[in-house]
Amino acid sequence: MNKDMITGSEALLRSLINEGVDTIFGYPGGSIMPVFDALYDHRTDFRNVLVRHEQGAVHAAQGYARSSGRVGVCIVTSGPGATNTLTGISDAMLDSTPVVVIAGQVSSSVLGTDAFQEIDFVGITQPITKWSYQVRRPEDVAWAVARAFYIAGTGRPGPVVLDFTKDAQVSMVDYKPATVDSVRSYIPYPTPSSSAMAEAARLINEAERPFMLVGQGIELGEAHEELKAFVEKSGIPVARTLMGLSAFPTDHPLCVGMLGMHGNYGPNVNTNKCDLLIAVGMRFSDRVTGKLSTYAKQAKVIHIDIDHAEINKNVKVDIPIVGDCKEILAGLTTLVQPKEYVDWVKSFAEYNAIEYDKVIDKALNPTEGPLLMGEVARKVSEATANRAILVTDVGQNQMMSSRYFKFTQPHSILTSGGLGTMGYGLPAAIGAKMAVPERTVCLFTGDGGFQMNIQELGTIMEQGVAVKMILLNNNYLGNVRQWQELFFNHRYSWTPMLNPEYSLIAQGYGIPSRLVIERSELDSAIEEMLSTDGPFLLHVAVKEEDNVMPMTEPGATISDMRFE
Amino acid sequence: MEKKLFTIIIYTENIAGMLNQVTAEFTRRMMNIDTITASSSSIEGVHRYTISLWGEEDSVNKVTKRIEKKVDVLKADYYTDKEIFFQEVALYKLSTAKILENSEISRIIRHSNARIIEVNANYTVVEMTGSTDTVVNLYNEFVSLQCMLQFVKSGRVAVPRALHDNQADLLFNEDYKRKSVTGK
Numbered sequence: 001m002n003k004d005m006i007t008g009s010e011a012l013l014r015s016l017i018n019e020g021v022d023t024i025f026g027y028p029g030g031s032i033m034p035v036f037d038a039l040y041d042h043r044t045d046f047r048n049v050l051v052r053h054e055q056g057a058v059h060a061a062q063g064y065a066r067s068s069g070r071v072g073v074c075i076v077t078s079g080p081g082a083t084n085t086l087t088g089i090s091d092a093m094l095d096s097t098p099v100v101v102i103a104g105q106v107s108s109s110v111l112g113t114d115a116f117q118e119i120d121f122v123g124i125t126q127p128i129t130k131w132s133y134q135v136r137r138p139e140d141v142a143w144a145v146a147r148a149f150y151i152a153g154t155g156r157p158g159p160v161v162l163d164f165t166k167d168a169q170v171s172m173v174d175y176k177p178a179t180v181d182s183v184r185s186y187i188p189y190p191t192p193s194s195s196a197m198a199e200a201a202r203l204i205n206e207a208e209r210p211f212m213l214v215g216q217g218i219e220l221g222e223a224h225e226e227l228k229a230f231v232e233k234s235g236i237p238v239a240r241t242l243m244g245l246s247a248f249p250t251d252h253p254l255c256v257g258m259l260g261m262h263g264n265y266g267p268n269v270n271t272n273k274c275d276l277l278i279a280v281g282m283r284f285s286d287r288v289t290g291k292l293s294t295y296a297k298q299a300k301v302i303h304i305d306i307d308h309a310e311i312n313k314n315v316k317v318d319i320p321i322v323g324d325c326k327e328i329l330a331g332l333t334t335l336v337q338p339k340e341y342v343d344w345v346k347s348f349a350e351y352n353a354i355e356y357d358k359v360i361d362k363a364l365n366p367t368e369g370p371l372l373m374g375e376v377a378r379k380v381s382e383a384t385a386n387r388a389i390l391v392t393d394v395g396q397n398q399m400m401s402s403r404y405f406k407f408t409q410p411h412s413i414l415t416s417g418g419l420g421t422m423g424y425g426l427p428a429a430i431g432a433k434m435a436v437p438e439r440t441v442c443l444f445t446g447d448g449g450f451q452m453n454i455q456e457l458g459t460i461m462e463q464g465v466a467v468k469m470i471l472l473n474n475n476y477l478g479n480v481r482q483w484q485e486l487f488f489n490h491r492y493s494w495t496p497m498l499n500p501e502y503s504l505i506a507q508g509y510g511i512p513s514r515l516v517i518e519r520s521e522l523d524s525a526i527e528e529m530l531s532t533d534g535p536f537l538l539h540v541a542v543k544e545e546d547n548v549m550p551m552t553e554p555g556a557t558i559s560d561m562r563f564e
Numbered sequence: 565m566e567k568k569l570f571t572i573i574i575y576t577e578n579i580a581g582m583l584n585q586v587t588a589e590f591t592r593r594m595m596n597i598d599t600i601t602a603s604s605s606s607i608e609g610v611h612r613y614t615i616s617l618w619g620e621e622d623s624v625n626k627v628t629k630r631i632e633k634k635v636d637v638l639k640a641d642y643y644t645d646k647e648i649f650f651q652e653v654a655l656y657k658l659s660t661a662k663i664l665e666n667s668e669i670s671r672i673i674r675h676s677n678a679r680i681i682e683v684n685a686n687y688t689v690v691e692m693t694g695s696t697d698t699v700v701n702l703y704n705e706f707v708s709l710q711c712m713l714q715f716v717k718s719g720r721v722a723v724p725r726a727l728h729d730n731q732a733d734l735l736f737n738e739d740y741k742r743k744s745v746t747g748k
Contacts, residue, residue: 126581127585127592131635132581183635185577185636185638307633309626309629309630309633313626
């Protein structure tokens with residue numbers, strides 16, 4: 001045998017090194033043991049993070065990817081190890097997050113025989129991945145890994161699955177590193193049409209009430225500076241989707257807030273008053289548009305997106321520009337005239353002032369009664385000089401923290417926008433802190449979602465990940481309870497929840513914690529959390545039946561927001 | 565919106581699991597495929613699917629775009645019947661005894677431009693190419709003459725009427741021919 005021959009498992013790890021991978025979130029098991037055995041020899045090459053459940057591995061990889069812009073990596077075993085990743089893979093697909101999930105598979109000789117821990121992982125994951133491939137020969141490892149990283153990380157990013165048979169893991173191969181920088185059937189960065197750009201610029205220059213909607217595409221395309229330059233020259237007010245909150249600074253004079261069901265009043269009302277909508281890197285989710293038949297019907301629409309299939313998917317578009325938003329925004333900046341829309345921009349502030357009086361003031365400045373979610377979120381944000389990464393779980397904690405956090409830095413909002421995965425927050429925060437240890441990572445979670453992946457406290461303990469966890473505990477599955485109150489006649493069907501003593505749980509994992517009930521203690525508790533080295537659980541008892549407002553009811557016209 | 569018959573022509577890499585990826589986009593919307601024909605194309609390593617189905621143009625447009633978005637799909641376009649030439653092929657297995665009994669059957673075979681590809685003492689196999697209506701009409705005639713033993717027809721194959729369309733451009737694009745699926 002050629003002495004340079006190595007196993008498929010070793011080839012996998014060398015290929016990962018070749019892709020610049022330094023962190024792996026994984027969980028061993030029967031069909032992936034050869035890879036974990038090879039990993040034992042690479043302890044200095046990778047930080048291998050033993051999660052406590054494979055769902056945690058994918059969400060951690062997502063947090064790693066979203067906070068850093070790099071591709072997140074998980075390695076799990078076949079069967080249940082693989083199926084436990086499905087929620088995270090689906091989440092990554094809907095939220096365009098680049099992750100590569102490598103799963104063990106039974107030996108190719110027993111595929112299709114219902115072997116122990118065999119499932120058709122490629123078949124299951126095809127609809128929820130950008131690419132899903134079974135590696136069954138060690139010769140294919142280098143190419144498949146290179147292609148996986150290329151596909152996951154380019155164009156509109158997304159999850160890729162490699163299903164790695166056990167025989168391919170142990171067979172020998174004369175390994176040669178591979179690179180993939182093109183796939184003939186895949187155009188990750190379409191060239192934007194110059195005529196569409198010119199036509200868009202003409203519409204922008206002629207518009208009287210132009211309005212810009214930006215989403216996560218700005219973050220994925222690293223187009224923050226280009227967006228700012230375009231906005232400051234064109235004078236056009238900007239609203240952000242939930243996924244794009246840190247695409248543009250909250251306190252910029254032309255930032256008019258957040259769009260959508262629990263967004264701000266000004267941008268939602270003016271969506272139906274503007275004469276030109278310029279949407280960039282956002283997909284007109286139903287949570288942003290409300291009822292489509294009444295959405296921005298008065299306006300011309302320019303849609304800038306890297307994904308051709310997004311054009312005309314939900315909202316009919318007058319001028320589509322398909323390509324990389326960084327390049328397109330830079331191009332448009334040279335084509336548009338410098339302008340100011342003083343009255344138009346002021347109209348957003350006027351509507352937002354109504355929301356301030358009816359909702360925000362009460363949420364941020366209560367003087368009596370139990371603590372409110374909104375005030376906690378704003379205080380934590382301010383205590384980090386609005387520079388922290390906000391990781392949210394799903395539900396009221398998500399909406400309240402994203403509404404009241406302020407964003408000054410790119411890549412600062414990590415949330416499950418598309419799939420709405422409860423349990424996303426804790427593992428995603430772990431991944432984020434490991435990717436960008438120099439930044440403060442604040443997790444906002446609820447008593448429901450926290451318990452969905454609470455086992456990852458073990459990962460925090462073992463790795464010493466300095467995640468600041470803020471548990472907003474209202475003893476309810478709060479968002480569902482809110483809908484039951486508003487739309488199901490107060491019938492609280494299985495939303496009240498008996499909670500454990502969280503301080504004991506934290507103590508069990510060696511994580512310092514503090515319970516806050518009184519408003520007077522909030523500031524010092526936040527200070528204690530942020531000044532403590534390492535992880536911290538800030539357990540806040542908040543008002544039990546608090547509602548996220550304002551709100552556009554599901555299926556209603558987006559501008560028809562209720563305040564109570 | 566009105567439902568019409570559309571034909572979607574798709575070029576993909578010839579790899580395992582590709583058909584599943586394509587049809588999953590229809591499953592997700594519970595769109596029922598009427599016919600599907602999959603075979604190799606004139607480009608080495610590239611498969612061509614011809615799928616016909618009834619649907620609203622807006623949905624067909626969206627599903628076609630999402631199919632084309634798949635990494636290993638080279639091209640996907642949809643057409644109405646006016647925009648393509650299309651044919652189906654049918655095989656009719658008939659009772660030789662009945663054909664000998666009733667001369668009307670042979671007359672119909674000749675007049676319909678059908679072709680006899682096998683005759684033996686037990687059965688006769690007739691082949692015909694044509695539109696769906698033509699091949700099904702012939703089937704109905706054989707049934708009424710009580711000579712039918714077995715019938716099968718293919719899905720449609722189609723080529724666009726336009727001299728230069730996106731798909732033809734793809735076929736003659738040297739880049740596509742040169743690069744294989746492995747990008748080597």
